Amino acid sequence: MRIDSPGLTTDLDLLRLQGSAVTDHGDHLVVRTEANPTFWWGNYVLVGGAARAGEVDRWVARFEEEFPEAHHRAVAFAQAGGDTDAWTARGWEVEGDVDLATTQVPVAGDVPDGTRLRVLTTDDDWEQAAQVGGRDTPEAQREGRLVFERRRVTAQRALVDSGRARWFGAFDDDRIVARLGIVRLGGLARYQDVVTLESHRRRGLAGALVRAAGEWAFEDPTVGELVIVAEDGGPAIGLYQRAGFTEVARHVGVSRAPADA
Template sequence: MPAPADAPDGIRLTPLESDDDWEQSADVGGSDTPEDRRDARLVFERRRAAAQRGLVESGRARWFGAFDGDRLVANLGIVRLGDLARYQDVVTLESHRRRGIAGALVRAAGEWALEDPAVGRLVIVAEEGGPAIGLYQRAGFAEVARHVAVSRAPA
């Protein structure tokens, strides 16, 4: 897939396909983890990447990556769920944030999802007040519902 005109210079957008793509996806997912917890986080991220790859191979989802040369610097997934498609796991390396890469990925994934005539809505779930809210608003998303979660620390 060619990079959209609005992808930043030097960035190539493409679906994740190869073993190396998926391994890099795990690395990107764990990139913000402190060094003393990185090994354990990579185990988790590799398992998550394997599950994501399974969704892609089922035909229900696609994961897109943004590459700076051969290096994956950002990725996200989108899963088709009947009449809607939901974005998943939007991650950008700190070194490549605020350059329009995530926005270009959001657009590419949305275009892919909307190729299915059954899909009529694109959905993103984001943390209130989080750094991604502005990105999604600039991409044309509007809040339609709130989701509340509660958790408890293990005893």
């Protein structure tokens, strides 16, 4: 199945590198991550076209056929637009994503005084990264979320150990207050997991991390373009555009939480 979105193609490349299986069924892909079954966007159906109102039942059934034990439901569409109202009417959450890219080192301001940027290396660094990932989870769901985050950190560390990736953190004393990763995938390098704690937002930390990761990625002469994905309408898009990224594609995902499925 052909996919034009660099965000989606690099998503799939990353998942394969981390042990996920991607099976092509012609007009859709089935993505499966057995090592992390609660990873929604590691266990989902990716449809080649846009959302269509008359195909909701088809894709729900297809997901349930492939993932009969899953509590979540997740279907992605490789093209933006289409009719997502039928999904919303059934209680599904619709999320649009924007792919942005640049062929230059991103522009960013200086790191604020008292903050250090460095790569994640120690067990404590990675545990803190997992904790940051679960920062906003309600207490009743926190234990399960941390299981998911720690599984994901294990896969990320394996990418770092392979030499393909680096994860960077912004540290206030010894505490991670922002972090992200970047993975070299041939001619493209893809950013991952850009997160800043609410207490440290609007200080330029995300921009500084994006620049540092881009500098590292371009040390490999085979890398010609950096790719990052942001939520449509979210505040991150402006940050990335100011750093030099431009929009190149859009796509859509629909999902239902375990309690709703």
